[in-house]
Amino acid sequence: MTDTTTTGGIGRASAFLASGTIVSRILGFVKLIVLAGIIGQFGATADAFAIANQLPNTIYVIVAGGILTAVLVPQIVRASLHTDGGTAYINKLLTLALMVLAVTTVVATLLAPVITGFIGLNLPDDQKALAVAFAYWCLPQMFFYGLYTLLGEVLNARKSFGPFTWVPVLNNVVAIAGLLFFAAFFGADPNGDRTAAEISGAMVAVLAGSATLGVVAQALVLFYFWRRIGLSYRPDFHFRGVGLGAAGKMASWTFGMLILTTIAGIIETQVVTRAHGEASVAVLTTAWLIFMLPHSVITVSVATAYFTRMSEHAALSKWALVKADASSAIRGTALLIVLASAVIAICAYPFAAVFVRPFDQVQGVGNVIIAFILGLVPFCILFVLQRTFYSLGDTRTPFFFTLFQVVILVIGVLGCAFLPTDWIAVGIAAVITVSGTLQAALAAILLRRRLGGIDARRILRSLVKYFVAAIVPVLLGLVLVVLLGGTTEDGFALSSRVTAILTMALVGIVMAAAYFGMLLVMRSAELSAFLTPLQRRFRRLGR
Template identity: 40%
Template sequence: MRFRPDFRWRGVGLGTAGRAAGWTFGMIVITQLTILAQNNVASLAGRDDPSIAVLNVSWLLFMLPHSILALSVATPFFTRMSAAASAGDLGSFRADLSSSLRTILLLVVGGGAAVGAAAIPLAAFFSLDPNTVVGISSVLLAYLIGLVPFSAMFVLQRAFFALADTRTPFFIQLVQGSVAVGALGVVAFVIAPARPDLVGVAVAACTSVASVVQAIVLGVVLRRRLRGIDGRRVLVRLALFLAAAIVAILVGVGMLALLGGFSSGFAVADRFSAFVSIVLVGGTVLVVYALALIAARVPEARAGLSPLRRILGRRPR
């Protein structure tokens, strides 16, 4: 089936590069304003509370699976989707979108599971202070709740960009920013006065909630525009990925307990032991996750190894 992309959908012209750049710049502005609001709310935890620093470190850790896995996979798919949109090939466009979502979600769910299970030694690698370890690991887990929608949102945005539409993602970004600011308002006026120690976790949770809303709105709008995005298959696969991740996390947490992660033992004794624990716990989670997917005969499991091998510098067979 072939179609003609509506590059002037709702007044967006393909040749108006300046206007497209303006919508993109607007998205950047909204993102920066949201970050400013987050920092201002985080500062309500108190003058001596390291909430902003904890948020920054936790965000960097949160971005690891997305940056390493999602970005490397999304780039070639974006090129293919752009070519399909230019050729008016709706079938290929939807197939590439579905394939990119399933592949990226397979990888980021596994990566997120590994990071989540190793959250305590990861925090200890940056600071050996017990309070800071608890703070970083708690905030990191709150961020990880939004990892799947965050990566899905990244792919869905690129689908709009492949259709030469930056106007629609701008307005959806505006919705996301509004949700984030509204949630941060609740943190500022309800949580901060009563429990300032929970401000950092609450701010991270606001980011996750906003990512969920943005991913859902992007998916609904894109589905209507393309008359389907293979959503049922993507959601079924995601359920399988999450089930495998739960099994892997349970095994990884058991490994962490053996390493003394919950009793001030080896896992948090010093930076070297923290690093060793990260490798052991994270590696265990990844192995169990892969084995669970293979045992369940998930079709994307074999395909997902190909980009991972390229990342690791190995040639797929």
């Protein structure tokens, strides 16, 4: 994924980030499969736990999540020019951020019944009470998610990229151990037949407590990696004199942007909980995690490495290099994201069969996956465009194109409330895809105006080439899935978890071979740049 504008360092950093993310995501999917096997994807327990476990992420995102991403790396890169290498700035910024996180976590936990009751507005009373019980155990995750992001973004800014993507492995190991403990002592309910009243306090503590313990471990272990690169944290409450005012101004726009997206997320949950007994919160969450898999492995890994470099170039006012970095990141990620989107869309039903067994549930999960995955390419492009604005120190513009997206999203999601209950989740996923695509288009137009161009012709030419190259693989994959029974209740592909995985592996290999073969025939410059370092390495090994 390198070209003439990309150094070997970016490639190595991206590969290391991707390797950590791949291992973490594999374990994450193992955790998701185990969770589905224990509490199901449909039913009271699955939806109540999904709402509670989303709460710390939702509230944390409002208070700090995107603010940290938008502000930390560019500001730390600039602060590194100080005589102390930015140490004073880092300590002051961390102290202030941790104070805000601690207060917010305590308040949110105390308000768990109010927050959960509002988000789960349409839940029956017993299921709402179960969600509140889960929330008391899950909400402390908020502080430790914040700590993990703070420590990890500082490491990224210092070009120590690996720990941030590797330590979630520990989180998943702890969470899986907790789920296995739950299954051993309380038994499994893969079809979601347990009622909310049947979930005891001990079951709540083990299920939600182990999830929180994994997040705690993920955060605290990063202190070890700080020491490895010579950093140590000392609380510093003297907030004047190191430019925190500029960081606060940037953060204010991001704070507003995140409030908008969180309002949209709450409305999504309120509408989807109308689908009692059908695809609802848990299904939407699982499909979103599947959607996020290629994004996390490919886009985040590449863009994180580029983000630091774009921030360095922006700090030196080298706008042409910022533009070149953004173009290279978009074209490099899209090369693989187009293939990933095609494979997941074709394999949506076998993918769903990994988590659920009854065919109606497979259809429910699979249809939501398809509706989401159609928006993966624009979502990944938007991610790079947004980080480019952040590297320029501009959080104001992302607020406005997010406002544009949220307005469209809320109108569309409210409209989904009138759909048949078994199509509500699919409708919401489709609305997210459409609004996200429009948001990416607007972001590209605004960035083009800001930089005086974004290499648009080259990007569009590459995207057209990728989509044309995907036509034959999609047809081949569709034929294979149908032949293997991936669309019928008694088909081989859906008969068991093993056959579903085998089907996906076979279809994925065939589609990948056809896709890259087509790109070679079409002489894709991005594919050549991707393959050149591999060819050199194999030549060295052959000597």
